[in-house]
Amino acid sequence: MRRPWLSIRAAVLTAIVVGVVLPALLFVLVDQRLARSAQEPAVERNRAAVVALATAAVIEPVWTLSEPALRAALERILSEPTVCEVAVLDYQPAAAPVEHRDLRCVAGTPVVRREAPVMHEGQTIARLRIGFDGRAVDQALAERRDTTLWLVAAQVLFGVAVLAGVLSLRLLRPIDRLKQQAGSLAASGPGATFEWPNDDELGQLGRHLSAVHAQNRRFVDELEAKNAALHRLAMHDQLTGLPNRRLLRELFEHEAAAARREHSTLALLFIDLDHFKTVNDTHGHSAGDELLVAVAQQLGGALRGSDVVCRMGGDEFLVLLPRVEGWEQVAATVDRLLQRLTEPLTVPGLKGQVRIGASVGIALYPRDGADFDALARTADLAMYRSKDLGRGRYSFFHADLDTDFRARLELERQLAEAIEQREFVLHLQPVIDLSSGRTAGCEALLRWQHPQRGLLAPGAFIDAAERTGLIHPLGRWVIDAACAQLAAWRSAGAPPVRIAVNLSAQQLRDPLLPEALRAAMTRHAVGRGEIELELTESTLLAEGEDTLATLAALRGAGALLALDDFGTGYSSLSYLKRLRPDKLKIDRSFVQGLPGDADDRALVQAIIAMARALGVSVVAEGVETADQRDWLLGEGCVLQQGYLFARPMAAEALDLGATVAIA
Numbered sequence: 149m150r151r152p153w154l155s156i157r158a159a160v161l162t163a164i165v166v167g168v169v170l171p172a173l174l175f176v177l178v179d180q181r182l183a184r185s186a187q188e189p190a191v192e193r194n195r196a197a198v199v200a201l202a203t204a205a206v207i208e209p210v211w212t213l214s215e216p217a218l219r220a221a222l223e224r225i226l227s228e229p230t231v232c233e234v235a236v237l238d239y240q241p242a243a244a245p246v247e248h249r250d251l252r253c254v255a256g257t258p259v260v261r262r263e264a265p266v267m268h269e270g271q272t273i274a275r276l277r278i279g280f281d282g283r284a285v286d287q288a289l290a291e292r293r294d295t296t297l298w299l300v301a302a303q304v305l306f307g308v309a310v311l312a313g314v315l316s317l318r319l320l321r322p323i324d325r326l327k328q329q330a331g332s333l334a335a336s337g338p339g340a341t342f343e344w345p346n347d348d349e350l351g352q353l354g355r356h357l358s359a360v361h362a363q364n365r366r367f368v369d370e371l372e373a374k375n376a377a378l379h380r381l382a383m384h385d386q387l388t389g390l391p392n393r394r395l396l397r398e399l400f401e402h403e404a405a406a407a408r409r410e411h412s413t414l415a416l417l418f419i420d421l422d423h424f425k426t427v428n429d430t431h432g433h434s435a436g437d438e439l440l441v442a443v444a445q446q447l448g449g450a451l452r453g454s455d456v457v458c459r460m461g462g463d464e465f466l467v468l469l470p471r472v473e474g475w476e477q478v479a480a481t482v483d484r485l486l487q488r489l490t491e492p493l494t495v496p497g498l499k500g501q502v503r504i505g506a507s508v509g510i511a512l513y514p515r516d517g518a519d520f521d522a523l524a525r526t527a528d529l530a531m532y533r534s535k536d537l538g539r540g541r542y543s544f545f546h547a548d549l550d551t552d553f554r555a556r557l558e559l560e561r562q563l564a565e566a567i568e569q570r571e572f573v574l575h576l577q578p579v580i581d582l583s584s585g586r587t588a589g590c591e592a593l594l595r596w597q598h599p600q601r602g603l604l605a606p607g608a609f610i611d612a613a614e615r616t617g618l619i620h621p622l623g624r625w626v627i628d629a630a631c632a633q634l635a636a637w638r639s640a641g642a643p644p645v646r647i648a649v650n651l652s653a654q655q656l657r658d659p660l661l662p663e664a665l666r667a668a669m670t671r672h673a674v675g676r677g678e679i680e681l682e683l684t685e686s687t688l689l690a691e692g693e694d695t696l697a698t699l700a701a702l703r704g705a706g707a708l709l710a711l712d713d714f715g716t717g718y719s720s721l722s723y724l725k726r727l728r729p730d731k732l733k734i735d736r737s738f739v740q741g742l743p744g745d746a747d748d749r750a751l752v753q754a755i756i757a758m759a760r761a762l763g764v765s766v767v768a769e770g771v772e773t774a775d776q777r778d779w780l781l782g783e784g785c786v787l788q789q790g791y792l793f794a795r796p797m798a799a800e801a802l803d804l805g806a807t808v809a810i811a
């Protein structure tokens with residue numbers, strides 16, 4: 149705790165008073181004492197001399213009894229300035245004493261009386277009494293005191309003036325300046341510059357302080373510059389230089405406040421690039437980075453100056469559109485954005501031009517979210533909707549999406565559990581060889597025995613499995629279950645058949661898949677050619693070199709390759725030649741229109757002819773009517789699959805030995 153104490157100014161004043169004025173007063177007092185003790189004996193001596201002289205002066209008149217002469221003598225004695233009273237006592241002829249009194253010895257004034265005998269020839273003839281003015285010493289001392297006081301006062305005044313001047317100039321004022329300087333140092337503002345011309349201790353201290361101040365200023369400047377840089381770093385995406393989520397959030401707060409005041413609308417776009425992961429995986433991260441930078445520029449170019457683009461991380465961007473007129477305007481802006489994004493981009497790392505699409509979700513403030521996080525989430529949900537609808541498009545948020553999203557999360561959670569709990573079964577659908585009527589093979593179709601919802605077809609959960617990556621363990625389980633089924637049939641003495649297993653595009657990215665296949669085949673003693681893998685042609689077209697390598701490894705392990713849903717993708721003949729599949733499966737959508745639809749007839753005929761030319765077997769799937777079966781048979785397509793023959797069913801329900809009779 150700091151003690152309340154005198155300021156330096158007050159302390160110095162007190163010191164002057166105590167150190168100069170008090171000693172001076174003391175000096176005056178002591179001087180009076182000394183003077184008094186020196187004066188008093190002298191005065192006494194003087195009085196004795198006066199008494200002696202006076203006694204001598206009155207001897208003659210007293211002896212001669214001459215009264216006039218005595219009075220004249222007394223007058224003379226009284227003229228002595230210190231004498232104020234004189235009397236002759238025991239004077240023979242007079243009854244009363246002869247007395248002379250001066251005015252000075254009025255009643256009340258101190259009178260010092262001295263007596264002496266008047267002698268003549270050894271005989272006392274009378275007594276003389278002289279009264280002296282008792283104030284003489286005091287008057288002399290008072291005079292002396294006044295003079296001393298004047299002198300001392302002059303000295304004190306002069307001393308105080310000199311001392312105060314020096315103290316003020318050399319001490320108090322510099323201290324005030326030091327205080328000011330220290331204050332501006334503490335405030336660490338730019339502050340005034342302080343000059344210190346004196347080379348005394350305080351001057352040195354001041355210059356020291358100036359140096360510290362200057363140094364401080366430099367530190368503060370440096371710190372501020374660094375802070376600004378850090379702030380920039382913290383608020384911007386390093387790669388693209390775009391604002392990051394934090395900055396966008398701040399800008400959003402600002403715009404949202406304006407929107408509330410003006411009752412206007414804000415739009416938040418959630419943009420996710422389509423197939424960016426493929427670019428990253430195939431061409432490397434630096435090419436991916438270049439692409440992101442190019443996309444960032446492209447986005448900026450398609451927007452108004454007041455719109456804000458931010459990179460969230462990865463291939464996700466957020467765009468804030470302040471003051472939008474209505475959803476039509478937002479839709480037009482997003483259309484323009486998507487248009488821009490599908491224009492070919494030149495990216496050096498990709499050795500040429502690429503087209504990248506995006507899926508966009510749109511949320512409007514305040515309708516779809518009360519704050520930034522809520523709005524970003526609803527925009528995100530809407531973006532997922534766009535992805536579900538087939539990418540390369542935009543969706544506005546609506547409340548159902550939220551429910552959908554929750555359901556989706558729940559499904560993903562349950563799916564993970566289901567894999568642990570082994571809630572999956574394979575259903576099998578036979579492929580009939582109509583030349584013999586026998587079952588040539590089976591397609592394994594995955595089912596989920598859901599504890600609440602019952603048996604679920606793949607359409608209900610494959611997407612979720614792909615999104616979560618659970619498709620990998622699930623796919624490996626399917627392969628193992630198919631191999632186990634083959635082994636079970638063999639040990640039951642059933643006729644040899646092959647099982648076709650469906651693979652989705654993503655599964656080709658599972659590097660463990662070939663090894664899992666090899667292990668399952670070994671474990672269940674499954675021979676080469678007993679497992680067939682069904683892949684869609686579009687899947688294969690879209691994939692890169694690494695997926696082709698996985699495919700080669702799978703075939704190397706002994707699996708056959710069937711192109712599923714053939715005719716629905718962008719079939720490239722050269723690709724077909726390069727890939728050399730073992731089988732084509734004519735998609736159900738073409739079989740449906742048979743035999744009435746001329747286009748379907750022409751397409752199916754072409755596929756059959758192509759398969760024959762390449763020496764590849766061909767299967768028609770989704771055969772539901774005898775007419776379809778017969779027309780296909782007439783075209784030479786003997787392998788058929790569909791509800792007409794059998795629905796997918798549990799293995800126990802399937803009779804491999806049964807034959808199909810054709811009328």
Ligand code: C2E
Pocket residue numbers: 577592593594605606607610623626649650651652682712713736769770771772789790791792796
């Ligand atoms: P897909 O490979 O085209 O399978 C044929 C689908 O057509 C099956 O549907 C089957 O039940 C159905 N189907 C068969 N005959 C007929 C018919 O005559 N008429 C009609 N309308 N439909 C018929 P499912 O079982 O719902 O499977 C749907 C898709 O799920 C499959 O299409 C396949 O792409 C995928 N899938 C099935 N199992 C698996 C699996 O284990 N792994 C992966 N990745 N995908 C699977």
Ligand code: CA
Pocket residue numbers: 591650682712
């Ligand atoms: Ca299939």
Ligand code: CA
Pocket residue numbers: 712713733735736769
């Ligand atoms: Ca199919």
